[in-house]
Amino acid sequence: MITKDKLKEYAEKLMFRLEEEQYDTLLKEFDIILEQMKLIEDIKEIDGIEPMTFPFELDNVKPREDDKVETIDTEMSLSNAKEKIGTEVKVPKVVE
Amino acid sequence: MSYLDLSIEEMHEAIINGKVTPEELVKESLQRAKEYQEEYNSFVTITEKEALDEVTKIDNNDSYLYGIPCAIKDNLSTKGILTTASSNILKDYVPCFDATVVSKLKESGSISIGKTVLDELAMGGTGTTGHTGIVRNPWNKERLIGGSSAGSCAAVASGIVPFAIGSDTGDSIRKPAIYGGIVGFKPTYGRISRYGLFPFACSLDHVGCFARSVKDIAYVVDAIKGHDEKDMTSLENDNVKYSDLLDGDVKGKKMFYIKEIMDINNYEGEVDKELEEVFKNFESVKEKCRELGMEVCEESIDIRLLKAIFSTYMTISCAEATSNNSNLTGIQFGPRGEGKNIEEIMFDARTKGFSELIKRRFVLGSYVLQKENQEKLFLNAGRIRRLIVDKFNELFEKYDAFILPGSSSIAPKFQSENIDKLSNRYLLLENHMAIGNFGGMPSITIPSGKIDNMPIGICITGKAKDDLNVLNIAYALENVLGCKGQIAGKENK
Numbered sequence: 001m002i003t004k005d006k007l008k009e010y011a012e013k014l015m016f017r018l019e020e021e022q023y024d025t026l027l028k029e030f031d032i033i034l035e036q037m038k039l040i041e042d043i044k045e046i047d048g049i050e051p052m053t054f055p056f057e058l059d060n061v062k063p064r065e066d067d068k069v070e071t072i073d074t075e076m077s078l079s080n081a082k083e084k085i086g087t088e089v090k091v092p093k094v095v096e
Numbered sequence: 097m098s099y100l101d102l103s104i105e106e107m108h109e110a111i112i113n114g115k116v117t118p119e120e121l122v123k124e125s126l127q128r129a130k131e132y133q134e135e136y137n138s139f140v141t142i143t144e145k146e147a148l149d150e151v152t153k154i155d156n157n158d159s160y161l162y163g164i165p166c167a168i169k170d171n172l173s174t175k176g177i178l179t180t181a182s183s184n185i186l187k188d189y190v191p192c193f194d195a196t197v198v199s200k201l202k203e204s205g206s207i208s209i210g211k212t213v214l215d216e217l218a219m220g221g222t223g224t225t226g227h228t229g230i231v232r233n234p235w236n237k238e239r240l241i242g243g244s245s246a247g248s249c250a251a252v253a254s255g256i257v258p259f260a261i262g263s264d265t266g267d268s269i270r271k272p273a274i275y276g277g278i279v280g281f282k283p284t285y286g287r288i289s290r291y292g293l294f295p296f297a298c299s300l301d302h303v304g305c306f307a308r309s310v311k312d313i314a315y316v317v318d319a320i321k322g323h324d325e326k327d328m329t330s331l332e333n334d335n336v337k338y339s340d341l342l343d344g345d346v347k348g349k350k351m352f353y354i355k356e357i358m359d360i361n362n363y364e365g366e367v368d369k370e371l372e373e374v375f376k377n378f379e380s381v382k383e384k385c386r387e388l389g390m391e392v393c394e395e396s397i398d399i400r401l402l403k404a405i406f407s408t409y410m411t412i413s414c415a416e417a418t419s420n421n422s423n424l425t426g427i428q429f430g431p432r433g434e435g436k437n438i439e440e441i442m443f444d445a446r447t448k449g450f451s452e453l454i455k456r457r458f459v460l461g462s463y464v465l466q467k468e469n470q471e472k473l474f475l476n477a478g479r480i481r482r483l484i485v486d487k488f489n490e491l492f493e494k495y496d497a498f499i500l501p502g503s504s505s506i507a508p509k510f511q512s513e514n515i516d517k518l519s520n521r522y523l524l525l526e527n528h529m530a531i532g533n534f535g536g537m538p539s540i541t542i543p544s545g546k547i548d549n550m551p552i553g554i555c556i557t558g559k560a561k562d563d564l565n566v567l568n569i570a571y572a573l574e575n576v577l578g579c580k581g582q583i584a585g586k587e588n589k
Contacts, residue, residue: 002463010462011455014418015425015439016446018455026456032517033460036407039523040476043400043483051478052485054299054329055285055536056560061328076192082432094437 002030100124100165101583104258104312108160118163122151122207125165128256129209132585136232136254138247140170141178142210154205160315160339162205167251167260170211171218172303173292174198181294182226183216185430185449195292196324197261197303204319209257212247216454218263218296219417220244221271225453230510233275234584235550239507242272245306249276252306255583259307259316265296266409267502267529269304270541270555275507277543277551277582279574280306281313283563285536286331288317289324297416298329300409300533308581310542310571314338317563331561338564344572347389349496351556351569353382356399357500357524366521370505370547374525377545378501381554384576385499390569392499395491403520404480406527408534411477414461421458424449485535489559496565497558500528502541506550529555538563540570543579551579 004023007030011018018026074087083090099107099116110116129142147165156162168174171181173191175198180186194202201208213226223231223246231246233239234254241250245262249269252260253276262269264282273280282304290303305320307313318337324330356362360375382392426433426445433444450458464473491498504525508515515522532539532555539557546552556573558566574580 007459010459010466014422014446014458014462015442016450016455016458017443018452018459022452022455025452026459029456033410033463035518036410037464037473039400039404039407040411040480041472043404043476043480046476046479046483049479049482051475052482052534053478055485055534058286058329060323060330060332064325070193072192079190079192080188080429092432092441094441 002027002034098124100128100258101255101586103309103581104160104164104307104315107164107258108162111163112157118154118207119151121163122147122165122209125209125257128254129251132254132256135237136234136250137229138167138212138231138251138254138256139210140180140182140213140226140228140247143177143208146177147207147209151207154207156203156205159204159319161201161319164206164259165209165257166201166206167210167212167248167257168198168208169214169245169248169260169262171214171263171294172198172261174208174211177211179211180227181217182214182228183449183454184227184451185424185445187227188431189429191292193292196289196326197320198292200320200322201261206319212245212251212260214246215244216451217294217417217421218244218265218268219454219457221266221268223272224510225451227451233507235277235507239509239550240275242275242507244268245272249273249278249280249306252276252278252308253584255585259305259312261303261305263293264302264304264533265300265413266527266533269306270502270529270539273306273541274502274543274553275551277553277579277584278306278308279310279313279540279542279570280304281317281540281567282532282538283317283321284331284538284561286329287321287563289322289327289330291324291326295420297413298420299416300413302533308583310540310567310574311339311342313540314342314567334561334563336564338567341564342568342571344568344575346569346572349569350391350393350494351385351497351499352393352395352491352495353499354402355394355396356402357528358394362520362524366519371521373547374501374504374552377552378554381499381544381573381577384573388572388576397487401480401484401487402528403523405484405530406523408477408480408484409527409530410460411464411473412481414457415464415474418458418461418465481534484531488531488535488537492559497556497569499554499556501525502529502553502555506547506552532557536560538566540566542570542574542577543582544577545579
């Protein structure tokens with residue numbers, strides 16, 4: 001049974017909030033989602049089947065060497081920072 | 097007739113023979129982009145300055161893409177150019193590197209004229225959820241173009257550019273291509289590097305492209321495919337040039353369609369004029385296939401598996417998306433939120449940065465990953481994915497490809513009533529293209545006709561790594577379907 005409180009709990013785990021009326025919309029949407037999910041639950045002959053996590057076996061995957069291959073300069077690395085002091089990113093104080 | 101309306105091959109010849117310059121092509125493309133922007137909203141950013149600068153520097157005139165303008169979906173990183181994924185949470189993000197596909201386009205001499213609108217974070221199929229507004233269908237502005245690669249499709253369909261880059265997780269290239277009357281292709285998983293693509297669902301995400309013909313698609317894929325050490329799922333090079341090998345010789349090829357999807361009796365109470373026309377069109381496509389010397393057979397697949405495709409797709413993709421987007425916190429990426437501690441700052445950034453639709457998809461992802469649901473939903477979706485892929489791979493032992501309509505209707509109107517999401521029409525006909533993502537199979541859509549002057553099309557999907565075969569079947573077929581090279585604006589204006 002899905003309730004609004006449950007939906008809030010799921011959203012909080014992903015660190016965002018919705019408006020109250022948006023939870024109402026979502027609750028209605030879940031009526032259909034749960035029906036759709038039954039289509040998964042209806043298929044019983046799945047014992048012993050390994051869940052598929054990639055489209056096919058990737059046979060050329062090998063860990064790469066831990067080499068420094070690319071670097072970016074200071075100016076570029078600071079280009080997305082909201083605030084900076086010299087060559088450092090300024091962040092808000094969060095430690096009491 | 098403008099040179100910009102020709103095929104890539106014809107444009108290339110015109111450039112080489114000095115009939116048109118890359119600069120003229122790029123300027124005309126930019127002019128169209130600006131002129132159509134208000135009508136269709138294809139672009140987040142039109143990169144006029146960068147394009148005009150770049151076109152003076154190119155020198156690789158051996159490449160078929162030399163001097164050819166293109167557009168790039170705004171979820172592919174472009175160094176020094178705003179890349180937003182059409183989301184408020186990335187509205188100011190400027191990457192410090194190019195995606196591999198972007199680097200390869202630059203090496204080929206193609207000139208990007210802009211970054212295109214998508215459904216926010218590529219999670220949607222309507223082209224209506226980007227943070228800069230809805231994308232309209234160039235065939236009819238009251239209708240949507242589909243998504244998520246909405247702007248890339250609209251830019252090609254309206255004749256702004258001859259090709260554009262997109263990404264496809266469930267059908268995000270192929271469905272809009274159907275609605276836009278152009279060709280959409282996602283090759284085998286790993287054929288084109290995903291380095292620099294903002295991930296939605298890594299096990300399903302593909303980079304692909306739009307163009308106005310299969311041959312044009314082949315030229316583009318030749319330029320952007322290839323092994324990339326920066327992408328651990330990248331395939332080894334296949335060392336062939338698709339554009340050289342397309343010959344249209346498909347005599348003796350065998351395709352199948354799925355009985356349960358093409359049985360009109362499975363749509364009782366859901367049949368309207370458009371569905372009837374889609375079925376009629378498919379019959380004529382089958383006939384053309386046979387005239388080309390191909391065999392088209394009917395195969396039966398457990399309808400419960402087929403009806404579970406959409407739920408399986410939603411379960412896997414939403415679950416993967418919650419993880420992939422966990423770095424959008426306002427700290428690593430995105431506008432900084434407000435709050436007294438890190439947790440509050442992240443909550444604020446994510447609450448303000450994501451739209452309602454994205455949050456609803458994330459909640460679904462969170463739901464299927466809850467401890468009590470992991471086994472019965474998330475892991476079972478992975479098991480059903482395997483059952484589906486195994487079944488198709490078994491059929492590929494006998495067949496070269498399968499063929500189905502790409503949609504059950506023409507592009508819907510913006511205000512149309514939502515289709516019943518539990519109907520067979522929705523579950524069987526509207527969502528089967530995700531099969532190609534489950535198995536990483538090469539899959540292409542080509543236009544096959546029109547209903548009320550709106551395009552419809554078909555989808556051809558083949559065995560993983562058999563890209564050339566799929567392209568060649570589509571190449572042969574488009575030559576007899578009469579929809580090759582169409583541009584919406586040229587017929588409507």
